[in-house]
Amino acid sequence: MSIEDKYYQVSEGYLHRKVANNDVLISVGANIANFNGYITLNSTASFLWDVMSTPQSARQLVQALIEEFDVSEETAQQDVEAFLQMLQKESMITECSYEIS
Helix, strand or coil, X not given: CCHHHCEEEECCCEEEEEECCEEEEXXXXXXXXXXXXXXXXXXXXHHHHHHCXXXXXXXXXXXXXXXXXXXXXXXXXXXXXXXXXXXXXXXXXXXXXXXXX
């Protein structure tokens, strides 16, 4: 199964907040021990994080970026793949099964 066929959702334990005009992810609860500090998000990453509050496939995320930011499919695909890889490395997203009923 490729990255495009999987569904992802943000993991619990992170808050998305605006701090001094910057979008940031802050760890809370048990995650504080594993993740010290915060991550500053650009507008694309902030948008994707919000969209991933519900399960989304990489294909859906690419389409959402194209619609929101009017970028090419190639650019959107590269951005989504890089963002998902970073989040997976930090255990900030969960792969989930999601069936459309």
